[in-house]
Amino acid sequence: MHRFANPTRFLRIAAVVQPWAMGLTVILFGAGLYMSFFTSPPDYQQGESVRIMYVHVPAAWMGMFCYAAMAIASAVSLIWKHPLSDVAGRATAPVGAAFTFLSLVTGSLWGKPMWGTWWVWDARLTSMLILLFLYMGYMALQGAFDDRARAAKASAILALVGAVNLPIIKFSVTWWNSLHQGSSVITMEGPKMASSMLWPLLIMAFAFKAYYVWVLLVRMRQEITANKVRILRLKQVNGA
Amino acid sequence: MQEFFSMGGYGTYVWSSYGLTAFVMLVLLVSSIRSLKSTEATFERLKQAVTPKENQKTEAPNGDEA
Numbered sequence: 001m002h003r004f005a006n007p008t009r010f011l012r013i014a015a016v017v018q019p020w021a022m023g024l025t026v027i028l029f030g031a032g033l034y035m036s037f038f039t040s041p042p043d044y045q046q047g048e049s050v051r052i053m054y055v056h057v058p059a060a061w062m063g064m065f066c067y068a069a070m071a072i073a074s075a076v077s078l079i080w081k082h083p084l085s086d087v088a089g090r091a092t093a094p095v096g097a098a099f100t101f102l103s104l105v106t107g108s109l110w111g112k113p114m115w116g117t118w119w120v121w122d123a124r125l126t127s128m129l130i131l132l133f134l135y136m137g138y139m140a141l142q143g144a145f146d147d148r149a150r151a152a153k154a155s156a157i158l159a160l161v162g163a164v165n166l167p168i169i170k171f172s173v174t175w176w177n178s179l180h181q182g183s184s185v186i187t188m189e190g191p192k193m194a195s196s197m198l199w200p201l202l203i204m205a206f207a208f209k210a211y212y213v214w215v216l217l218v219r220m221r222q223e224i225t226a227n228k229v230r231i232l233r234l235k236q237v238n239g240a
Numbered sequence: 241m242q243e244f245f246s247m248g249g250y251g252t253y254v255w256s257s258y259g260l261t262a263f264v265m266l267v268l269l270v271s272s273i274r275s276l277k278s279t280e281a282t283f284e285r286l287k288q289a290v291t292p293k294e295n296q297k298t299e300a301p302n303g304d305e306a
Contacts, residue, residue, distance in 0.1 A: 037244075048248035055261045098268050106257040113253050211265060215272050222276040225283050232286040239290070 007224050010084055014217045021214040028207035035200035043197075052110040054200055057185075058208040060103035063131060064166055066096025066212065070138065071163040074156035084220075086152040087227075089159065090142055091219035095212055097135035104128055115179055123172035124180040127165055134162035 036054040043050035070092045076085040107125070108118045119125065138155050145151035173182045184192045191198050247254040 042248060047250060049250040049253060051247070051254050052257045055257055059261065095268065098264050102261050102264055105260060109253045109257045113250055211269070215269055218269075218272045218276050222272065222279050225276065225279045229279060229283050229286060232283070232290050235290055236286065 007084060007087075007227075011221065011224065014221060018214065018217045021210050021217065024210035025207060025214050028203055028210055032200060032204035032207045035203060040197050040200045046114055049110060049113050050197070052106055053197075054204045056103055056106040056110055057201060058205040059099045059106060060128065061205055062208045062212060063096055063100035063103050063128070064169060065209070066092050066099060067131060067134070067159075067163070067166060070096060071159045071166075074159040077152055078156045078160070086148075086156070087220050087223045088216070089138075089152075089156065090223055091216050093135055093139050093142070095215050095219070097132060097139070099208070099212075100128065100132045100135060104132065111179075120179050122178045122180065123176040124169065124178050127169045127172050130165055131162075131169065134158070134165060137162075 032054065036051055040051070040054075042048045070089045073085045073089040073092065076082050077089060104125075107128075111120075112118050138159055141155040141158055142151050145154065170183075172178060173180050185198070185201070193201070245251055245255070
């Protein structure tokens with residue numbers, strides 16, 4: 001693992017992976033959007049509004065996936081003080097926050113015609129809103145300290161404590177009565193969805209994931225370069 | 241065609257969902273790339289500014305390696 005904690009080695013790997021992530025994002029979105037609009041059928045109850053699912057569900061999954069990634073990076077950063085793990089956490093937070101925001105808004109846009117309301121304070125929706133606040137808290141803490149090491153430590157602790165929210169989100173539809181439907185893809189009995197809808201959903205989910213990898217690499221490279229800039233600035237000040 | 245855009249009467253909801261998702265993801269991608277480019281430019285500029293000074297200091301026996 002130490003091999004990947006080396007920024008120079010990371011930059012070399014990133015240079016190889018990034019074009020692939022970029023190509024996959026374009027291809028998967030092309031295929032996923034085509035299937036979402038043309039090959040997948042309207043739902044027998046929800047009609048054409050069901051197509052919102054193909055952006056809503058991947059966005060929600062990625063909101064949680066990014067948080068898990070951020071929490072793992074935070075744990076590694078706290079325990080082993082790997083320089084890259086804090087960089088990965090910082091780079092992930094805005095992307096995860098964007099996905100969580102999108103899942104909330106597209107959920108609202110789906111809820112209005114189907115449930116008759118933009119919002120309800122039930123367990124699934126509220127725990128997802130808390131996830132958005134956790135991302136915002138993490139980003140605020142990262143920016144609140146002049147000392148990078150203290151910022152990394154404080155935000156990592158917040159990310160780890162907030163990780164308790166992830167199982168709450170996942171099981172919220174089972175533990176509490178919710179307006180939100182139950183799990184229909186990741187269940188013990190396997191997916192409960194027709195394959196004409198499952199495939200576009202999975203391809204869109206992979207498109208979102210490829211997009212995340214692409215943006216993550218760009219943002220991590222930016223953070224690493226910014227660190228180098230800070231070191232040069234210090235040199236400049238000390239040399240003058 | 242008209243039928244496709246109306247989405248069985250749910251057009252407003254469906255298209256605003258896809259539109260907003262595309263907008264947010266594009267803005268995040270473009271701003272990340274632009275921020276990388278500008279940081280890289282700053283880095284190159286600073287490297288040019290700092291390097292000549294270091295060359296002058298090479299006479300010092302304990303030239304600090306950062």
